[in-house]
Amino acid sequence: MTAMLNLAASDAPPAKIRLHRVSKTFAVRDGTGTNTGSQEPHSEFVALSDINLDVRTGEFVTLVGPSGCGKSTLLDLLCGLATPSSGQIFVNGRPVDGPGLDRGIVFQQYALFPWRTALGNIEFGLEAKGVPKTERKARARSFLAMVGLGEFEHHYPHELSGGMKQRVAIARSLSYDPEILLMDEPFAALDEETRESLQRELLGIWQRTGKTIVFITHSIDEAVFLGQRVAVMAARPGRIKAIVDIPIEARAADDDIRSRPEFVRLRHQVWALARAAASRSMPGETLAAA
Amino acid sequence: MSRLQAKADATSPIPSGLPRSVALFLSFWFTRSIAIIGFIAVWEIVPRLGLMDTTFLPPFSEVIAKLLELLVSGDMVANILASLYRSLAGLTLAVLLSVPLGLLIGWYGRLGDILSPLLEVFRNTAALALLPVFILILGLGETSKISMVLYACVWPILLNTISAVRNVDPLLIKSARSMGLTQTTLFLKVVLPASLPTIFTGVRLAGASSILVLIACEMAGAREGLGYLVNFAQFNFQIPTMYAGIIMLSVVGLTFNYILLSLERRLTRWKPERA
Numbered sequence: 045m046t047a048m049l050n051l052a053a054s055d056a057p058p059a060k061i062r063l064h065r066v067s068k069t070f071a072v073r074d075g076t077g078t079n080t081g082s083q084e085p086h087s088e089f090v091a092l093s094d095i096n097l098d099v100r101t102g103e104f105v106t107l108v109g110p111s112g113c114g115k116s117t118l119l120d121l122l123c124g125l126a127t128p129s130s131g132q133i134f135v136n137g138r139p140v141d142g143p144g145l146d147r148g149i150v151f152q153q154y155a156l157f158p159w160r161t162a163l164g165n166i167e168f169g170l171e172a173k174g175v176p177k178t179e180r181k182a183r184a185r186s187f188l189a190m191v192g193l194g195e196f197e198h199h200y201p202h203e204l205s206g207g208m209k210q211r212v213a214i215a216r217s218l219s220y221d222p223e224i225l226l227m228d229e230p231f232a233a234l235d236e237e238t239r240e241s242l243q244r245e246l247l248g249i250w251q252r253t254g255k256t257i258v259f260i261t262h263s264i265d266e267a268v269f270l271g272q273r274v275a276v277m278a279a280r281p282g283r284i285k286a287i288v289d290i291p292i293e294a295r296a297a298d299d300d301i302r303s304r305p306e307f308v309r310l311r312h313q314v315w316a317l318a319r320a321a322a323s324r325s326m327p328g329e330t331l332a333a334a
Numbered sequence: 335m336s337r338l339q340a341k342a343d344a345t346s347p348i349p350s351g352l353p354r355s356v357a358l359f360l361s362f363w364f365t366r367s368i369a370i371i372g373f374i375a376v377w378e379i380v381p382r383l384g385l386m387d388t389t390f391l392p393p394f395s396e397v398i399a400k401l402l403e404l405l406v407s408g409d410m411v412a413n414i415l416a417s418l419y420r421s422l423a424g425l426t427l428a429v430l431l432s433v434p435l436g437l438l439i440g441w442y443g444r445l446g447d448i449l450s451p452l453l454e455v456f457r458n459t460a461a462l463a464l465l466p467v468f469i470l471i472l473g474l475g476e477t478s479k480i481s482m483v484l485y486a487c488v489w490p491i492l493l494n495t496i497s498a499v500r501n502v503d504p505l506l507i508k509s510a511r512s513m514g515l516t517q518t519t520l521f522l523k524v525v526l527p528a529s530l531p532t533i534f535t536g537v538r539l540a541g542a543s544s545i546l547v548l549i550a551c552e553m554a555g556a557r558e559g560l561g562y563l564v565n566f567a568q569f570n571f572q573i574p575t576m577y578a579g580i581i582m583l584s585v586v587g588l589t590f591n592y593i594l595l596s597l598e599r600r601l602t603r604w605k606p607e608r609a
Contacts, residue, residue, distance in 0.1 A: 123512050144514045155509035159527045159604045168523070172513040202606040220513065 058137050059098035060256045061122065061224065066095040066131035068117055091117040093281035095131070099258060101223075104250055106259045106271030107284075108314065110322055114282025115260040119226050122258060123149050135224065145173055148217035152229040154209040156201040162212045163188060163197035169219035187215040191245070207238035211245075218249070227259045231266070243270060264318060268311045269302065276314060278321035285321040288314050392574050401578035414582060416558040420476065420551075421544040421590075424483025428540060432488050433533060436495025440529075441521060446496060457493055461486035461543070462550050474555040479548065486547040487540035494536025498529035531605060534598045541594050545587050560586065 072089040092114040099105050107115050120126040121133055124143040133140040135147065156165050166184040175183060188197055191211040201209055210230055217225060231239040243266065250257055261267050267274045274288045290310055292301065301307055352360070377394040380386050388396075404410035439446045465482060472478035502525050510524045552561025560583050567576035 125508060125511060142514075143512045147512070149509070149512045151505060151509065153505055155503075155505045157506060157524065157527070159530075159602075168510075169513060171523075172510075172515060200604045202604070 059134075060101040060103070060136065061097070061099040061258070062132075062134040062137075063095050063097040063118075063122075064132045064134070066092060066118075066121060066128045066133060068092040068114070068121060068126065069129045090281035092121075092128075093283050095282075095284055097275060097284060097287075099256055101256055102254045104247075104257045104259065104270060104272045105275060106261060106267040106273075107275045107277055108261055108264055108267035108318060109277030109282075110262065110279050110318075112282070113277040113279035115262075115277060116228055117282065119149065119228050119258070119260055122224075122226055123147055145220045146222050147224045147226060148220065148222035149226045149228065150210075150213050150217050150230045152232050154201070154206075154213045156209055156212055156216075158201050161198050161200055162193060162204065162208075165201070165212055166216045166219050169216045173220040184219065187219045188212070190218070190249070191215045205238075206234050207242060210234065210242060214246070214249070218253070223256060225255050225257045227257065229260050229262065232262070239266075246270070264311060264314050265302065268307065268314055274314050276317040276321055286317050288317065389573060392577065397574050397577040397581065400574035401581060404575065404578055410563075410578070410582060413558055413560050413563045413579070414586065416562075417545075417548060417552065417560040418586065420479050420559065421483055421548045424480045424548070425487050425537075425540060425544045427480070427484050428487030428491055428544075429537060431484075432491035432536075433495055436492045436533070437499055437526075437529075439492075440496040440499025441525065446500070450496075453489070453493060453496075457489040461489075461547055465550065465554060468551075469554065479551045479556070482551050483544045483548050486543045490539040490543060491533070491536040494539070495529065495533050498532035498536075499525055501532070502528040531598070531602045534594075534601060538591070538594045538598060541590050542587070545583070545590065549583065 068091045070089045070091055071086045073086050095118065097105075107118065109115055117126070121128055122135075122140070124140045124147065157168060160168060163181070163184050166187050167180050170180045170183055185194070185197065188194055191214060193208060193211055193215070196204065196208065201212070204212065214230070231242055234242065246257075247270065249255075259267075259270055261270075268290055271290055274290060276285045276288065277283065278285045288310065292304075292306060292310070302311075374394050377391075381388045381391050381393045401410065439449055461482070464485065468478045468482045468485070472481055506524055506528060507520065510520050515523070548559070549561035549564075552559040553565040556562040560579055564576055564579040564583070567573070567579060
């Protein structure tokens with residue numbers, strides 16, 4: 045049986061993150077559309093349309109979808125770096141009012157400050173939190189050690205490999221102990237092997253810290269491997285087509301989870317949904333179960 | 335050191351019996367100085383062979399002799415100091431003025447939009463074209479010279495600073511904002527360090543400009559300074575002195591550049607080395 049949940053249950057504990065009818069449109073300068081009084085003719089681009097999603101505390105949710113489906117925009121909205129055109133976003137029951145230290149974000153291109161060493165970058169996060177100077181170095185060291193880069197504390201980002209840079213970026217996000225971790229295709233720029241090892245490390249960190257994680261990817265494999273629930277998104281306009289439950293246990297175990305029959309079945313289910321979504325079907329149309 | 339090793343192996347007029355470190359040292363400096371030594375050799379030989387009139391191009395050794403004479407007499411030193419004072423004063427004032435202004439204009443977008451076209455006009459007007467204006471308004475004293483240097487130095491520094499602030503990697507700003515940093519903290523902790531290399535390039539460009547402009551000013555009218563010396567010597571047909579002044583100018587320019595470059599390297603150690 046397929047298990048497809050579209051909205052949160054109302055008698056469960058309040059969701060950690062709640063997106064309620066969230067939409068985001070941008071004005072795009074493209075020479076078409078009517079001149080509405082501004083300098084150049086522009087039209088509206090609907091990045092996200094009517095997004096509804098609830099994420100429970102400590103849940104690991106992945107969002108998978110093609111380019112242009114608004115995944116990154118969604119993350120920007122969750123992070124508070126942008127405001128929705130309509131709809132509301134709640135974190136811990138309170139509306140999102142801008143960025144904050146309760147939400148950490150990890151980018152695909154690392155976003156490490158090149159003028160600071162690996163340790164310095166992590167200290168940046170601690171400085172943002174207001175940790176006193178005397179404690180900063182020691183704490184930063186422990187986070188660096190957590191991602192296995194203890195000996196690289198004096199290295200500058202340009203002296204680190206892609207995988208190492210991403211580890212530092214993750215450590216930096218963890219350093220100010222956000223309750224929610226938002227990750228925007230963080231492993232997309234890495235080679236297969238590094239990606240797999242970082243995926244396992246991330247799961248380990250998640251299990252140890254119990255953080256709520258919203259992870260964006262365009263890889264169905266990665267989405268099914270990491271997520272407890274996978275939200276399949278479609279583009280034009282960006283929306284969530286379906287959410288698939290992934291009841292796989294013991295993900296961080298060393299065996300080849302990807303070859304397990306239940307993994308393959310779920311992966312196919314997500315794949316089929318993504319395929320259907322990509323063929324620009326209208327929202328509300330029933331999708332074939334795998 | 336491996337680059338030196340490769341060079342040492344490739345071009346080795348160094349006798350093979352020497353210890354490795356000595357051989358590397360000699361080889362490194364050989365490669366770096368061979369062209370200059372060649373140039374000096376040509377300078378020495380051409381006049382001596384009569385290929386050029388020695389009145390117009392005295393041999394290098396004669397020029398050096400004159401230079402030493404002037405150094406010993408204190409004449410040269412006085413002129414060097416006068417020029418250095420003017421160009422350093424102008425450059426320092428330009429930095430103190432342009433960097434904060436550039437940071438402001440770069441950070442507050444509207445201001446930048448409004449001022450940019452005007453700044454571009456000034457930047458593209460050769461500073462020396464305005465020399466007559468400076469002389470007219472400020473005369474021929476120290477003020478006019480330092481002002482001229484200031485004017486010439488302001489534009490590269492200002493425009494580089496503005497560009498630096500505007501071109502900070504938006505991802506870094508996004509990342510810092512996501513940690514809830516205020517605008518001020520964002521500026522101090524992210525924009526400023528990120529802008530430093532480009533600002534410094536502007537200072538280095540201004541440094542080169544400063545000497546150029548100063549010499550022109552001094553040639554137009556002065557009572558001391560290296561530009562004055564070269565001009566005066568040429569007027570009075572003291573040709574070896576003229577060349578001595580030019581060599582000194584060269585040395586000053588090279589030293590200036592080297593100091594600024596070293597400073598830049600130290601401040602931007604975090605940048606990836608370009609091969």
